[in-house]
Amino acid sequence: MAQATATREAIAAAAERLFARYGYAGTTIAAVAEEAGVTPKSVYALADKPGLLLLVVRRAGAAAGPEDTAGTLLRRYPVERAFEEAALAEPALREAWRRHERARRAALKGLVRTFADAGRLRPGLTVGRATDTLWALVTWHSVALLVEQRGWGRAKVATWLDQLIRHTLEGPAGAAPTGP
DSSP, rough: OOOHHHHHHHHHHHHHHHHHHHTTTTTOOHHHHHHHSSSSSHHHHHOHHHHHHHHHHHHHTOOOOOOHHHHHHHHHHHHHHEEEEEHHHHHHHHHHHHHHHHHHHHHHHHHHHHHHHHTTTTTTTHHHHHHHHHHHHHHHHHHIIIIIITOOHHHHHHHHHHEEEEEEHHTTTTTTOOOO
């Protein structure tokens, strides 16, 4: 039992590294097996390629803990990119991607509701509009651009994210907040 768990973990960790590094199209079952130190048959016993990606996505989501949002985005964006790429190529993954995006939007809506419930949402901005705006802006795409094209590190991404959220939801400094 312990050996099976260790093998499963080795395969999942190897798949996560390779999907993050090479994307969905550039990652093969043979490469995952080699990286994990197992046979391709062992990988296939766990999952096929789409199933392996879903395992990695679930694993990355389960690993989310007390880490800040910027840290989570920085850690997860390469896998998110691979997931979206896979959803475009694999019909079997499209609905999983849509569910993932609905869950991401719901999480952002919770953040927006926190601002709204505290009376901090800018006048005239609805929870729905604010949620849609953050959902469109706070994605793997924007993080990848900032990290890969501009060389931003964790602190700079965290500051950007904080400023983006506050400016989007509260408005410019000194703007009058809405009442409860």
